[in-house]
Every structure is written in structure tokens, then in C-alpha cells.
Amino acid sequence: MKSFENYFMNKQYERVKELGDKLAEIDPLIDWECFRPIVASMYYNNTEKGGRPNIDEIVMIKMLVLQSWYGLSDPELERQANDRISFQKFLGLPERIPDRSTVWAFRERLIDTGKDEVIWEELQRQIDSKGLKIKEGVIQDATFITADPGHQRINEPRGPEAKTRRNKDGEWTKKHGKSYYGHKLHTLADIDHGLIRRLETTTAEIHDSQVDLSKPGEVVYRDRGYFGGPCKGYNATMDRNVRGHPITDKQKRRNKRISSKRAPGERPYAVIKNIFKSGHQLVTTTLRTHTKNLFTCFNYNLLQLNTLQKNNPT
Known part of the structure; x- marks a missing residue:
């Protein structure tokens, strides 16, 4: 019966694929099976303690990929994963679609165990194995990721004690006269391929210059916001005026060269x-x-891997 259902779903999906399915393009770009042992190590139902069988590990990771790709809440992810053929095909036509509670619990378990970082490291390993290593240099930048501040007075409890739906950790900051509440996403992308290699999340008030994602030996292109900040790599940070010491014509020319190098670093945020x-x-x-x-x-x-493959088919 299940094989007949899969046959019917595949026939239905053919029309969707003809119209264009981005998920079908990205699915073969990486080896998803390499993530299975990372996630499997979070569960104990295959030990003597036993327990209810968990949903397939790859399905769970792909659920989070779908959620992020389409900007879905947990309830909406559950609804669309049960409704859309392209989603189910991407998930491998599983017998059971995880519900919203399972997705939430899985994401929390990733956080508690630190396996989200291991998943990221495995992705980077696979990228490197394709020959897409950092050679020319890297670009570090940051952007605001806003959050819901709520309407509580400033002296009301924050953190775990807060009885509110607002973000408990976010902070306020101001840039160019505009206020932001929430966090900052700091990324380091390579110039060679435009891939994000490292990331860090901080609260919004943390200045860009306080976060250094570079490694020794890397040429790091950064804007004026990082002026005076630490840098483990070769420091290609734009100069800026200091009180009583305006930048020279030579520094302006250097800034222009750095600016042209770091300009692609804005694309990931877009x-x-x-x-x-x-x-x-x-x-x-x-x-x-x-x-x-x-x-x-x-x-x-x-x-980006999909774009690189289209531009350089092998």
C-alpha cells in the first residue's frame, strides 16, 4: 500500500518539478547521510533503557532546513510539510511527518547538546572536500537580527523569570539614529566562493569590533566598524578618521581597494x-x-553551492 502511495506521489510531483523546484536542486548538493550519526548520538532509545523510536534523523534536519528556507513557524511548518508535495519529496516521502512539538523538541535538543555546531562543522567539511577552500581571503561583517521587545516596563523581570513572549536576551542599540532591539549575526565569508564559513550571534549592543572570526594566515577584509578591533588574521580593515588625525590620501586609496573586496560580503544578508x-x-x-x-x-x-554548480558545471 505504501509503495502505491509513493508511486502516486511521485507521479504528482513530476508536474511540480517541471514548473521548477529549488528543493530538488539543493537536495543532491551535499551528503545528508553524514549528518545521521551526529543526530543519532542525541538519542538513547537504542540502548538498554529503550524508549519510543525517534523520527528519522535526516527528516528532522531537513525539517529545520525547510523552516529556515521558507521562514515558517513550527505550526506552519507542520501544516505545509503535510500539504506540499515538494516538501514531502524533499523529506524522502516519510511515513510520518514530525509535528510542531517534535520539531521544537528536536531544535531544543540540538541546542542543549551543541549538535547544531557539529552539523555546521560537517557542512564546512563537505564544502572543503569539494575543493572550495579559502584561498584569496575572507570578509567579516555583521547585521541586526531583530526580535520582539514586548511592552513591559524596563524594570520588569528579564531572563528566565520573565512571564512574557518577548525576547528575554535581546538588547537595544542605535545605529545611524535608528533603534534596533534583538541580536546581531556576525559572519565570515570567503571571497573565492561567497560561502559563509563561520558565524556568531551576539546581542545587538555588542560592537562589531568586539567579534573576531578570523584565523591566523587569513587576509580579513572589514569595514570601518572594525577599526582598532582585534584580528587574528592579516588585518585588511578600512581606516577611519581619529580625532586630530584625519586619514591620508594613501589611506583613502587603501580604503577604496578594501571596499571593493568586501562589497560581496553584503550579499548573504540580502x-x-x-x-x-x-x-x-x-x-x-x-x-x-x-x-x-x-x-x-x-x-x-x-x-550558493547551487549557484556555483550552475556557473561551473562538471
Whole structure:
């Protein structure tokens, strides 16, 4: 009976594929099976303790990919995964679609165990194995990921004690006269391929220059916001005026060269905010925001890998 259902679903999906399915394009770009042991290690139902069988590990990871790709809440993810043929095909036509509670619990378990970071490391390993290593240099930048501040007075409880739906960890900051509440996503992307290599999430008031994602030996292109900040790599940060010491013509020319190098670093944020709709997060802590950011950057890399493959077919 199940084989007949899958046959029917595949026949229905053929029309969807003819119209264009981005999920079908990104699915073969990486080896999803390599993520299975990472996730499987979070469960104990295959030990003597036993327990209810967990949903397939790859299905769970792909659910978070779908959520991030389409900017869906947990309830909406559950609804669309049960409704859309392209979603079910991407998931491998599983017998059971995870419900919203299962998705939430899975994401929380990733955070508690740190497996979200291991998933990111595995993605980077696979990228490197394709020969897409950092060679020319990297670009570090940051963008605001806003959150819901709520309407409580400033002296009311924050953190775990707060009885509110507002973000519990976010902070206020101001840039160019405009106020932002929430977090910052800091990323480091390579110039060679436009892929995000490292990321960090902080609260919004943390200055860009306080976060250094570079490694020794890397040429790091950064804007004026990082002036005076630490840098483990070769520091290609734009100069800025200091009181009593305006920048020289030579420094202006250097700034222009750096600016042209770091300009592509803005593209990931345009994709993250305009395509994935992830510039505003409704989760309540920095850790949860970071995991959301991680899967958004995961998706950006899949999108960029697809672009690279189309531009350089083998």
C-alpha cells in the first residue's frame, strides 16, 4: 500500500518539478547521510533503557532546513510539510511527518547538546572536500537580527523569570539614529566562493569590533566598524578618521581597494533577509536565535553551492 502511495506521489510531483523546484536542486548538493550519526548520538532509545523510536534523523534536519528556507513557524511548518508535495519529496516521502512539538523538541535538543555546531562543522567539511577552500581571503561583517521587545516596563523581570513572549536576551542599540532591539549575526565569508564559513550571534549592543572570526594566515577584509578591533588574521580593515588625525590620501586609496573586496560580503544578508525572511526572529533567547541563524546560513550555503554548480558545471 505504501509503495502505491509513493508511486502516486511521485507521479504528482513530476508536474511540480517541471514548473521548477529549488528543493530538488539543493537536495543532491551535499551528503545528508553524514549528518545521521551526529543526530543519532542525541538519542538513547537504542540502548538498554529503550524508549519510543525517534523520527528519522535526516527528516528532522531537513525539517529545520525547510523552516529556515521558507521562514515558517513550527505550526506552519507542520501544516505545509503535510500539504506540499515538494516538501514531502524533499523529506524522502516519510511515513510520518514530525509535528510542531517534535520539531521544537528536536531544535531544543540540538541546542542543549551543541549538535547544531557539529552539523555546521560537517557542512564546512563537505564544502572543503569539494575543493572550495579559502584561498584569496575572507570578509567579516555583521547585521541586526531583530526580535520582539514586548511592552513591559524596563524594570520588569528579564531572563528566565520573565512571564512574557518577548525576547528575554535581546538588547537595544542605535545605529545611524535608528533603534534596533534583538541580536546581531556576525559572519565570515570567503571571497573565492561567497560561502559563509563561520558565524556568531551576539546581542545587538555588542560592537562589531568586539567579534573576531578570523584565523591566523587569513587576509580579513572589514569595514570601518572594525577599526582598532582585534584580528587574528592579516588585518585588511578600512581606516577611519581619529580625532586630530584625519586619514591620508594613501589611506583613502587603501580604503577604496578594501571596499571593493568586501562589497560581496553584503550579499548573504540580502539573501537572509529578503529571500529567507530571517531578519526578524520570534524565539526568546540568544541560543535559540543562534540556532535559527545557523540554519539560515546553512541554507545560504546550499543556495550558493547551487549557484556555483550552475556557473561551473562538471
